[in-house]
Amino acid sequence: MVIKHDGEIIEAFFSSSNGGMTESNSNVWSSGNPLAYLTIKEDSYDTKTNWAITLDKKQIDLSKKDLSQPDEWWTSVQEKDKAVVPKLKVWLKNNGYAKQDIKIAEIPALTLTGKKTGGRVTKGSIQINFYVRNLVDERGKLLEQKVSLTNVAASKIRGMVGQDVMKSYLVDHSSSNPSRIAIEGSGYGHGVGLSQVGAKNRAEAGQTYQEILGFYYPNTNIEKEYGHAVSEPKRDLVAKAAPNPINLKAKQDHITDEVGIIYSLKEDAVVSLTIKDSKGKVLATPLHDQTLKKGSHSATWNTKAVNNGTYTAEMSAMDRSGNEGSTTMKIKINKDASAPDITDVDTSGNYSTEKANITYIINENANVTVEIKNSKGIVVGTLASRQVTKGRQSVTWDFRNMSTGTFTVTISAKDVRDNRNTVSTKIPIRKTMGIVTASVLHIKEKRSTSTKTVGKLNRDQTITILSQQGEWYKVKKGSQIGYVLIKHVKK
Structure with a gap:
């Protein structure tokens, strides 16, 4: 007897214990395509073989040891951990420190990250601080060694700490x-x-081998296989008639406080969908005995009344023959309660144009208002009050009519859930003013009396001095910008 899917013998993978949740082959072996009969779902018959790693970050206290005299204390000190540390030493000896006497002083970091949809980690990081007995400096003092691995494959971390520890x-x-x-x-x-644990418990609970294999390898058949001489092998169905919903997906909408649940059916069926909390209490029934055609469908769960947390969506489907299939999915509710983050605020003024460019970065879409206040806190300009998208934004402030002084730029943001944030920064305006001392003073296009005249000034008129270049001032009066001789202007 063999198990087949679409006429081909399956890859009948198995493990000792799935911890209560089966896993997709593509999550474990990234090089393979997801197989329809190796799905992610809860296994209530697996008794959850538990494991734990507990480590002291400081394994040996060397604060009172003389690192220049290691022979005096080396053999008398030992690391605290007796499970993981010996395996880390083996790894170190296999990776550059062969036949060395090693003391692991600290394990400052050990993390496992990058969870896939089945809840299993894919990445890990670790740091090991250690000493090797014969690695010393020119004065004979032990040199601290460090190994730091960041975001490496979780399998590498498991190999370092031991597969019997991280099971x-x-x-x-x-x-x-x-x-x-x-x-x-x-x-x-x-x-x-x-x-293996789940199959044993299912058998002891009275399930048949067809039911057990039907759970662990859904959408498959058990067939008698006699070789190429038999054209039509006899087939026994393994849960094939159960119309399991497939491709169950959920998407949270923070604006409407709703979760959209998308699924598909392989055949016409009567479908029910319930939402349960972590204690198994039914919170909602988006679908109840609803007759649906095969194909893709969707349902909506309103989450306004629930708190952040992980919930379970359970969907069952029964076909016309009474065969019933089901599937579950975890839904993590994370309502956005954080205010928009406004960072990298920068102000830069251009005294030629008398305009300042104000830039900032915002981490989410929001309605943003930018205001300018004077030293008394009075708003002297509102630059923008509009909806912006996340990313870098900029606005321009025309300070032509402002006098010298320090102003405050205030950026206020409100997101779609009414979370608010305000940041402020100072912007100094330092205008250098001058008074014309000549009866008539011509503003020249360039630093030469023979160049084109672009404006005319009279005695006692006030002008803005932009810069000094040799015997000339670059000045501004209204929209006129050009050059005048320094001797005709008094600061």
């Missing part, structure tokens, strides 16, 4: 404080396909 990639909880690292997980092995 799977299904991490349930992790924490770190200044002194300790704690990681807890479930399962033993990759979690793809059949769970």
Whole structure:
């Protein structure tokens, strides 16, 4: 007897324990395409083989040891951990420190990240601070060695700490404080396909082998395989008639406080959808015994009354023959309660144009108002009050009519959930003013009396001095910008 999918013998992967959640082959082995019979779903019959890693960050206190005299204390000090540290030493000896005597002083960091849809981690980071007995400086003092791996494959981290310690990639909880690292997980092995623990418990609960294989390898058949001589092998169905909803997906809409749930059916069926909290209490029933045609469908769950957390969507489907299939999916509700983040505020003025360019970066779409206030807190300009998209934004302030002084730029943002944030920065305006001393003073296009005249000034008129270049001032009067001789202007 063999198990087939679409006429081909399946890849019947199995592991010791899936920790209560089966895994997709493509999440574990990224080079392969997802197989329809190796899906992610809860396994209530797997008794969740638990594992834990608990480490002191400081393994050896060397603060009172003389690193110039290691022979005096080397053999008398030992690391605190007896499970992970020996395996880390083996790894170090296999990676550049062969046949060396090693003391691991600290493990400042050990993290597991990059969770896939099945909840299993894909990345990890670790830092090891250690000493090698014969690695010293010119004065004979031990040199601290460091190995730091960042965002490497989680399999590499598992190989370093030991597969019998980190039994799977299904991490349930992790924490770190200044002194300790704690990681807890479930399962033993990759979690793809059949769970040996789950299959044993299902058999002891009275399930048939067809039911057990139908759960772990859905959408498959058990067939008698006699070789190429038989043209039509006899087939026994394994849960094939159960119209399991497939491609269950959820998308949260923060604006409407709704979660859209998308799914598809392989055949006409009567469908129900319930939402449960972490204690199994039913919170909502978006679908109840609704008759639907095969194909793609969607349902909506209103989340206004629920708090942030992880919920379970359970969908069941029954076909016309009474065969019933089901699937579950975790939905993480994370209502946006954070205000828009406004960073990298920068102001730069151009005294030739008497305009300042104000730029900033905002991390989400929001309605933004930019105001300019004088030293008394009075608003002297509102530059923008509009909807902006996340990213870098800029506005321009024309300070032509402003006198010298320090002004405050205030940027206020409000997102779609009415979360608000305001940041402020100072912008100094330092105009150098001058008074014309000549009866008539011509503003020249360039620093030469023979160049074109672009404006005319009279005695005692006030002008803005933009810069000094040799015996000339670059000045501005209204819209006129040009050059005048310094001797005809008094600051």
